[in-house]
Amino acid sequence: MSFTRISCAAFALVATISAQAPDAPAPIEPPPNVVLIYTDDQGHADVGCFGARGFATPRLDRLAEEGLKLESFYVSQATCTSSRASIRTGCYANRIGVVGAYGPNSGYGLSDDEETLAELLRERGYATSFVGKWHLGDRPRFLPTRHGYDEWFGLPYSNDMWPVDYDGRPQAESGHNPDYPPLPLMEGDRTVELVETLEDQARLTRRYTARAIEFIERSAPQGPFFLELAHSMPHVPLGISEEFRGTTEYGPYGDVIAEIDRSVGEVLDALQRAGVADRTLVVFTSDNGPWLNYGDHAGSALPLKEGKGTSWEGGCRVPCIVRFPGEIPAGTVSDQLSATIDLLPTIVEACGARAPKCAIDGVSLLSHFRDPSTPSPRTTYWYYYLNDLEAVRDGRWKLHLPHAYRSYERLTPGKGSHPGPTAVGRVSFALYDLQADPGERRDVADRHPKIVARLLELADAARAELGDGAERGSGSRDPGQVAADGQGAK
Structure with missing residues (x-):
């Protein structure tokens, strides 16, 4: 796997969310x-x-x-x-x-x-x-x-x-x-x-x-x-x-x-x-x-x-x-x-x-x-798993994007330290009102097309900034990496 080296300074010019607001109060003293x-x-x-x-x-x-x-x-x-x-x-x-x-x-x-x-x-x-x-x-x-x-x-x-x-x-x-x-x-x-x-x-x-x-x-x-x-x-x-x-x-x-x-x-x-x-x-x-x-x-x-x-x-x-x-x-x-x-x-x-x-x-x-x-x-919040964007949340609303996942539901769990089975679950576009339905049981996408459209725009913003799947985002940076012999690094 190869990575394109991109400096932090370049990303400081775009998509920066400051750790402190401009009008942040004076720090607590003593710290x-x-x-x-x-x-x-x-x-x-x-x-x-x-x-x-x-x-x-x-x-x-x-x-x-x-x-x-x-x-x-x-x-x-x-x-x-x-x-x-x-x-x-x-x-x-x-x-x-x-x-x-x-x-x-x-x-x-x-x-x-x-x-x-x-x-x-x-x-x-x-x-x-x-x-x-x-x-x-x-x-x-x-x-x-x-x-x-x-x-x-x-x-x-x-x-x-x-x-x-x-x-x-x-x-x-x-x-x-x-x-x-x-x-x-x-x-x-x-x-x-x-x-x-x-x-x-x-x-x-x-x-x-x-x-x-x-x-x-x-x-x-x-x-x-x-x-x-x-x-x-x-x-x-x-x-x-x-x-x-x-x-x-x-x-x-x-x-x-x-x-x-x-x-x-x-x-x-x-x-x-x-x-x-x-x-x-x-x-x-x-x-x-x-x-x-x-x-x-x-x-x-x-x-x-x-x-x-x-x-x-x-x-x-x-x-x-x-x-x-x-x-x-x-x-x-x-x-x-x-x-x-x-x-x-x-x-x-x-x-x-x-x-x-x-x-x-x-x-x-x-x-x-x-x-x-x-x-x-x-x-807002972006739900990633590995490199894949799987859902986005804005306020009370959460939109799942189509993806497969490891499911535990309706399966007999393990006992005595050994794991039970898992299954491959699949979800298409699905909208949940987390305030009324935190358990994500009632898909209401058909009732709220405008909310779905707004959340899809947020998903596009996430992809542009942080990537999705094999596509790298404009704000993505490289992990640390060492050579096979443990000596070289980049």
Whole structure:
């Protein structure tokens, strides 16, 4: 695969959405700390205050009571690498060429030309730490410490990318993932140990939490800090510590979420002990919807349709909670459109950091967060999967474009760690009123031809800017790439 090299400067002249509005208020002083926590494959309905059943999340529910619950919050794509690229850059994955889910030894990653939230905050004087799953390339030049993080402890990619089956049997016995190398647990740029068993995986959440707390305790007395905690769970295979096994009615998945809930609580407690809770912006979310064919090892997005790997609401809409004492009113809820691409410009504005030099897609939501009764500056959203534009949203209306997708509906899910089947679903042009029909069950395209026409114009704008299928958009940039020998780069 070859790419045409295009500079960021060229894109700064067109299609630029500023990370800060021209009339943005003065930055908050002293600059707030930032804690960004997200999980892997946690569904929209997998938090108590979002409708979870069979397990409780008291600390996440309390976080929502103390802050803002975002009910229409979207990821850029319903897959690991794409979603994480957007969280860290404020861009649709298709703008920066980082799509799909990179495997071990991938020759692709985040380009050096892209500026991450960590780089912008470090320039502002923040200490920066990344704890958990990275998944934006595992070659040295793609790792967190090359993209603005002072330190990193975690996995370079998904926890199922190892030579072990989901039930813990090694590759020699199961034949699962024969081409995958051992799963490395890394610190900085080096492997410190191998994750070889489900018991090793069961310790990840606890170890990530301890490392996050240690960073808070070390950094709080020194000045502002940015902590990004990206849990490997609840992605399969589920790693459940002995303390939480069998503790929920839901089963293994519920046990994992209960442990993550405690992790969030311990991080919040660490902020309180350090005396910085009242000047720390905390965000909790997920990278995409649930992997539904794993049954009791998967979550739920109900009443939303489908799950991970689709452009239906269950794949792209995820839970999100934001707490910022003194800035965001407690106990508030917004059902207006917002997205992971908006986190970078929102946090940049709150912290007084500069905007990225390259064009981004996010807009600051800080004013909306401060007063959720005001309109969100985000009114449209483009649903991509890999390189394909599959749907567009404008306000309450969502138009699906013709595409095939991986469907989980009306199929028996797996059980006991093994996946059930999926089917190939197909949709033609279909219009849904997400305000009246969030589950996307009633196609009303025939009743609203003018709305369909307007959304088709938005789809054309998306294609022109970010491309569609094999066609590259005028605003598309290249991913980072290394040669086969790992030495050359462009």
